[in-house]
Amino acid sequence: MMTEKYNLTPEIDHYACTIDLYGRAKELNEAMRSMRKIPIELDVVILGTFLSACKLHKNFELARGFEDELLRIGGESVTRYVQLANVYASEAWWDDMGRIRKMRGNEVGKNAGCSWVHVGSHVHSFTSADERRFENEELCGVLDLLIMEMNVKQ
Structure with missing residues (x-):
């Protein structure tokens, strides 16, 4: 719609906002469908937004399905590990949480806020x-x- 009506090409932040809105509305499946249609590669912000919505609405299985993708594109960001560990801790998946924390310890250091x-x-x-x-x-x-x-x- 942005392209046709306003001659604007959506950027990654526009897509992240859309995913966030679907997440806040508990429309996680619609958010997932929208993520799959995005014509550019997903980034940590979009996946993190989706993960936060999954945690908020306690859909931990759906969040778990994006672990590999988040870790693959997350680069050296410690945020990806913290988000996943928090999701797993929320569901008391201690083995998964421990595995993610161990991966974090091996790969990255935390930058000061x-x-x-x-x-x-x-x-x-x-x-x-x-x-x-x-x-x-x-x-x-x-x-x-x-x-x-x-x-x-x-």
Whole structure:
């Protein structure tokens, strides 16, 4: 429809959004059919989105069917292992979870997470392993406010 009506070629993010919408609507089979029709190679984002929907709706067998594909295209991303291990843990498939964690340990290391905070007209970035993050009082103040806000909403 995008191509015919708006002369736009869908990109991988458009397909990921479609899979996400089907997943949220519990239409996992329709999401799977849509994934099979995508004219470009599936990526970690699309498969991860589908896996999350399977976990949310407790369709673990369907998720298990995409393990090989996710591991094949996931590259060095630790995310693929974490997602699969979490799905298997949700269903108490401890042997599968252990196997995935062992594969993760053999192949990849975990990269530090990165966050950005916008303060005034500046964007500050920091990682979980970044010791400099405590040097900026303004940034620490914003983080304290965010933490208080999160605690209030819980």
